[in-house]
Amino acid sequence: MEKKSRVEKRDGFFGDFGGSIVPPELADVLEELKEAFYEIKDNPDFKEELAYLFKDYVGKPSPLYFAESLTKEAGGAKIYLKREDLNHTGAHKINNCIGQALLARKMGKKRIIAETGAGQHGVATATACALFDMDCIIYMGEVDTKRQALNVFRMELLGAEVKPVTAGDGTLKDAVDEALKDFVQNADDTFYMLGSAVGPDPYPTMVKEFQSVIGKEAKSQILEKEGKLPDYIIACVGGGSNAIGLFAPFIEDKEVNILGIEPGGTGDKPGQNAAPLTYGKPGELHGFKSYVLYEDGDVISHTHSIAAGLDYPGVGPEHSFLKDSGRAKYTTASDQEALDAFHLLSEKEGIIPALESAHAIAGGMKVAADLDKDQVVIINLSGRGDKDVAQIKELHENGKLK
Ligand SMILES: Cc1ncc(COP(=O)(O)O)c(C=O)c1O
Numbered sequence: 001m002e003k004k005s006r007v008e009k010r011d012g013f014f015g016d017f018g019g020s021i022v023p024p025e026l027a028d029v030l031e032e033l034k035e036a037f038y039e040i041k042d043n044p045d046f047k048e049e050l051a052y053l054f055k056d057y058v059g060k061p062s063p064l065y066f067a068e069s070l071t072k073e074a075g076g077a078k079i080y081l082k083r084e085d086l087n088h089t090g091a092h093k094i095n096n097c098i099g100q101a102l103l104a105r106k107m108g109k110k111r112i113i114a115e116t117g118a119g120q121h122g123v124a125t126a127t128a129c130a131l132f133d134m135d136c137i138i139y140m141g142e143v144d145t146k147r148q149a150l151n152v153f154r155m156e157l158l159g160a161e162v163k164p165v166t167a168g169d170g171t172l173k174d175a176v177d178e179a180l181k182d183f184v185q186n187a188d189d190t191f192y193m194l195g196s197a198v199g200p201d202p203y204p205t206m207v208k209e210f211q212s213v214i215g216k217e218a219k220s221q222i223l224e225k226e227g228k229l230p231d232y233i234i235a236c237v238g239g240g241s242n243a244i245g246l247f248a249p250f251i252e253d254k255e256v257n258i259l260g261i262e263p264g265g266t267g268d269k270p271g272q273n274a275a276p277l278t279y280g281k282p283g284e285l286h287g288f289k290s291y292v293l294y295e296d297g298d299v300i301s302h303t304h305s306i307a308a309g310l311d312y313p314g315v316g317p318e319h320s321f322l323k324d325s326g327r328a329k330y331t332t333a334s335d336q337e338a339l340d341a342f343h344l345l346s347e348k349e350g351i352i353p354a355l356e357s358a359h360a361i362a363g364g365m366k367v368a369a370d371l372d373k374d375q376v377v378i379i380n381l382s383g384r385g386d387k388d389v390a391q392i393k394e395l396h397e398n399g400k401l402k
Pocket residue numbers: 091092117118119120121195196197236237238239240241242243308309310354356357382383384
């Protein structure tokens with residue numbers, strides 16, 4: 001985002017992170033969005049409609065499944081999978097889109113724009129737009145349109161226009177850049193349906209609100225099944241929406257360990273991974289303060305992850321706060337570890353995970369192995385792997401898989 005003429009606000013901070021640093025045109029629109037969000041969020045009619053759509057359209061609550069074979073394989077704690085992959089459209093992204101679409105309708109906005117990496121948020125946005133009869137434009141990095149071609153076609157089938165972004169690396173950061181430009185130019189009639197817990201205030205708070213259904217469900221399900229809270233909750237972290245959605249309802253439960261898994265890619269050098277909480281430093285990106293990956297001093301780093309949805313140099317501000325405060329820990333799973341976990345879950349449990357979620361499985365298996373048999377781990381299975389099957393097939397055919 002342009003450095004000159006920006007309005008900086010102190011609202012929406014998590015410790016030192018978050019806030020809103022945007023051009024003046026956007027500052028007013030974000031203020032309007034924030035007012036509408038806070039007005040609607042506790043409104044009984046809104047809550048009732050959201051609950052109805054979650055149940056009858058999305059298919060919630062998603063099951064909390066005891067993964068017995070995976071548990072045996074790890075040889076330690078009991079592993080439960082929060083099955084967000086079973087939601088309509090195949091990932092957690094739909095939770096947020098239904099919430100934001102209801103808000104857009106309340107604000108009278110009929111032109112919806114969004115960015116997407118893996119295409120899951122694009123598909124969820126296009127789905128919500130079809131449901132609510134709204135125009136839908138999706139910005140997607142050109143590299144991602146190729147590795148997630150199936151999702152591009154799904155979005156088109158749902159009536160969305162997909163705009164490939166050739167700038168930069170042609171990945172998620174570049175798609176966000178383009179979506180923000182569009183938002184600045186067309187703010188009057190356009191609603192930007194941001195797909196992760198990133199961006200200027202109020203997005204991180206709003207996305208958390210809609211995604212925290214994951215943690216609320218998981219908490220009551222584990223209490224019912226095990227009669228106690230879990231020892232660990234684990235999720236992959238791209239922008240951080242599925243993770244914060246699982247984590248939020250457990251933050252005050254100090255006995256629950258919280259672990260986020262970032263994409264370790266192929267190594268620890270700039271350009272080899274997309275893990276700002278592990279390899280980055282505090283900085284600024286896309287209108288908010290958070291941990292960011294840099295190279296050569298102050299240049300935002302190129303990133304790499306085998307999972308398009310994790311391929312982003314920043315992270316949601318609340319994760320930066322949770323890291324610095326010590327309440328949550330963050331570590332990485334490499335491309336290879338994610339691929340191994342992808343195959344493991346497919347073969348042992350008959351569940352083909354999204355490559356993003358496979359990072360959480362990889363990290364969760366390591367944690368479970370070191371715990372006792374009476375301990376409990378919940379891993380968020382944020383999405384299903386259909387979208388990744390062609391990419392995996394190509395890797396096999398090119399001999400790039402072990
Ligand atoms: C299945 C799945 N999981 C996780 C992510 C990462 O996003 P977030 O960190 O916001 O949950 C994505 C992003 O596209 C995704 O498609």
